[in-house]
Amino acid sequence: MTMTIGQLAGRSGVATSALRFYEERGLITSERTSGNQRRYAQSTLRRVAFVRTAQRVGLSLDEIRTALADLPDGRTPTKSDWHRISNAWRPRLDDQIRRIELLRDKLDGCIGCGCLSLRSCALTNPGDEMSERGPGAVLLEP
Numbered sequence: 001m002t003m004t005i006g007q008l009a010g011r012s013g014v015a016t017s018a019l020r021f022y023e024e025r026g027l028i029t030s031e032r033t034s035g036n037q038r039r040y041a042q043s044t045l046r047r048v049a050f051v052r053t054a055q056r057v058g059l060s061l062d063e064i065r066t067a068l069a070d071l072p073d074g075r076t077p078t079k080s081d082w083h084r085i086s087n088a089w090r091p092r093l094d095d096q097i098r099r100i101e102l103l104r105d106k107l108d109g110c111i112g113c114g115c116l117s118l119r120s121c122a123l124t125n126p127g128d129e130m131s132e133r134g135p136g137a138v139l140l141e142p
Contacts, residue, residue, distance in 0.1 A: 002031070002039040012048040019048070025061055027051050027068060046076040058096050059089065 009016045022028045023038075028047050030038040047068070054064045067085045071077060077085065 001042050003042065003044070005030075005038045005040070008040045008044060008048070012045055012052075014048055014052065022048070022051060026065055027061065043076040050077055050082075054089075057089075057093060059092070063089070063092075 003011065005016050005019055008014075008019055012019075014022075019028065023030060028040070028044050028051075030040050030044075033039055050068070051061075051064055054067070055061075067088070068077070070085075071081060
């Protein structure tokens, strides 16, 4: 059984524009009818759910595409695939959690960028020494 892009959007809760974008990026695939309309396999619902879940935890589309590319014949991830993939992502997610916790813990006293915009920066970053480490929130970088 196949679905139109509208049916897939309705079932997955993902806009048709996002589905076309996912397809352009190689995250999902469709077949074309003789009238050049997209038709998606039922299993595409699981792939879309996989993509959306991975996005919600902060993974990039490139990271998601890499994980999906390892599956044979572009198939939908199985339970064992998901276990293997999620274990591979764990260090990346642990680092992301660490950086978010650091941001949370420093948020009320320091914006972490060496801009000297807060009074406390005169104590933690006298003379704007952090500028030597580069632009942006260098105190919050890994």
